Amino acid sequence: MRLLIIRHGESEADLLDVHEGRADFALTERGHRQAQAMAQYVAENYYIDRIYASTLTRAMQTARHLSDATCVPIRPEHDLMEFNNGLLAGLPHKEAAEKYPRVPDLPPDKSVYEQESLVEFRDRAERILTKILAEASENDTVAVVTHGGTINQLYHAFLKLPVKDGMFFSTADTGIHEWIIEPTECRITRANDDEHAKGI
Numbered sequence: 001m002r003l004l005i006i007r008h009g010e011s012e013a014d015l016l017d018v019h020e021g022r023a024d025f026a027l028t029e030r031g032h033r034q035a036q037a038m039a040q041y042v043a044e045n046y047y048i049d050r051i052y053a054s055t056l057t058r059a060m061q062t063a064r065h066l067s068d069a070t071c072v073p074i075r076p077e078h079d080l081m082e083f084n085n086g087l088l089a090g091l092p093h094k095e096a097a098e099k100y101p102r103v104p105d106l107p108p109d110k111s112v113y114e115q116e117s118l119v120e121f122r123d124r125a126e127r128i129l130t131k132i133l134a135e136a137s138e139n140d141t142v143a144v145v146t147h148g149g150t151i152n153q154l155y156h157a158f159l160k161l162p163v164k165d166g167m168f169f170s171t172a173d174t175g176i177h178e179w180i181i182e183p184t185e186c187r188i189t190r191a192n193d194d195e196h197a198k199g200i
């Protein structure tokens with residue numbers, strides 16, 4: 001099977017310079033244009049069998065562009081939501097740094113400020129990746145529309161990396177990652193491809 005993992009487009013939080021996470025911001029006009037370009041590119045180059053999406057607005061709006069372009073319905077999944085950043089959600093970065101300073105060397109199974117722990121975030125990524133793979137057929141192409149932090153955790157789950165290893169896999173707005181998963185091997189054939197959105 002082929003798995004296309006796609007980040008949402010630019011959101012209003014990007015312009016407001018606030019912590020996003022579970023704060024439910026919509027796409028900007030530019031974000032919609034990015035999503036339209038991504039959807040057109042995917043529709044022209046792949047036959048999509050399923051679309052899964054985070055239930056947060058910015059991801060669902062991005063997924064709707066893809067659904068409209070491919071005529072494939074969206075399967076909303078709460079486990080694809082971004083990191084639960086608790087009390088920081090929606091706060092300006094300066095205010096958050098003053099109210100909720102970073103806690104150094106926090107164990108991965110612990111959390112602060114009503115956030116989920118890193119272990120909980122990883123478990124959620126493992127759970128949704130297992131579900132998506134279990135529901136797919138061998139020749140399916142599946143699109144997953146989610147968030148930068150969640151994509152990073154999906155990579156960690158896919159590559160069986162340690163929970164806390166300092167690695168981060170970056171993703172631009174509507175960046176596409178392509179994984180091929182076969183019985184005898186798994187391959188990453190594309191990572192953070194955002195050529196479709198250049199100049200937008």
